[in-house]
Amino acid sequence: MSNCVTELVCIHCQAKLTSDSEVDQPWLTCGLCGPADGIYDIGYDLDAVQRSWDESPLASRPLNHWRYHELLPLESASIPHHWSVGWTPLVETQRLASQLNLERLWLKDEGRNPTASFKDRASSVGVAHAREVGATTIACASTGNAATSLAGHAALAGMPAVIFVPATAPEPKLAQLLVFGATVIAVEGSYDQAYNLCSSACERFGWYNRNCAINPVLVEGKKTGGLEIAEQMAAIGSQPDWIAVSVGDGCTIAGIWKGLVQMHALKIIDRLPKLLSVQAQDVAPVHHAMEQNRLPDCSGGNTLADSINVAVPRNWRKAVAAIRESHGVGVEVSDEEILDAMRTAGRHGVFAEPAAAAALAGVVSAVSQGIIAPRSHVLAMITGSGLKDTNSAMQAGGRLLRTEPDMGKLETILM
């Protein structure tokens, strides 16, 4: 653990672990609340972080997410500086902003991470931590991207990875897994069933459990998305009024919020944005929980945005707390709106998978509902690349023009 880590706090009952030997076991869940509710959150000594940043300013550091190493739960000797993760570009889309009557609109293109999704932020930290604690095998259950990023980083570390995915995951994601050399277990069932099987297997076989929901180390990796937004936006002299994030388990939005709050406490930014939480129309249990303080009893539904097709979100408490704290709002988008947004993002130079385009679809919807005011500054997290799901991309893309290799024929179809 970093020497700036001070405690693990149960997000349910607030009980704390503070001794060195205790905070070194973050895969534990709170003994009082049990593994379903008693997820820990990692606390830091921000004064110590500040002192370290005074000595070695952020501006002088390499452009990847290890630049925030004091805010990660890793010993300095465990930081794999050569794994290049993060520092993804903010793509400003002026034409789209003016169409939506926004002052400025940025798409943060997380598809440029090493395995092409935001999940690389979490998996890189998870694998580095697993190595630090001497784990020999690392496992996770995933809708796809967490798995491929885990497999990619495990391959970098030379550590075996066991992956549980729903058998319905898009083929490009499965292909990545297999090429990275992971043991891939396609579970004939939902993501939730794959998740439960993975958790039991980790207990049974003593594997390191990368599942974000119970392992707070992973959320710290996702946090770097928020740290980075704050630093990059401060550098261009603006701060977004809204940040749109698509929500499945809820770890991404909670992690981004934690990063923003830390950067606010460290005075890198002077105000905090509101979070626009975006879920699929038929799969929106986190939004249900925002109103009811609990998950819906049963939720059916489906969406083509496989990465957020999560009926039983494991981290809904952290997500709901983050959205509320930011005075944020939840919006739901249909598959058709998602495909539209894939096309729109593409027409502005950003290739998004469905769950990533959902964030932009949420912005479009929130603007038309008046939730986002005219002239606002808005940032949408584009959490994964369109190459992750080429079937949906073909559906969104448009029409192919076919011709025989003949100029006359070409002229006819171009008319």
Ligand SMILES: *Cc1c(COP(=O)(O)O)cnc(C)c1O
């Ligand atoms: C995982 C994922 C999300 C949602 O993150 P959660 O932590 O599950 O809420 C959104 N978009 C993409 C592309 C993802 O892979």
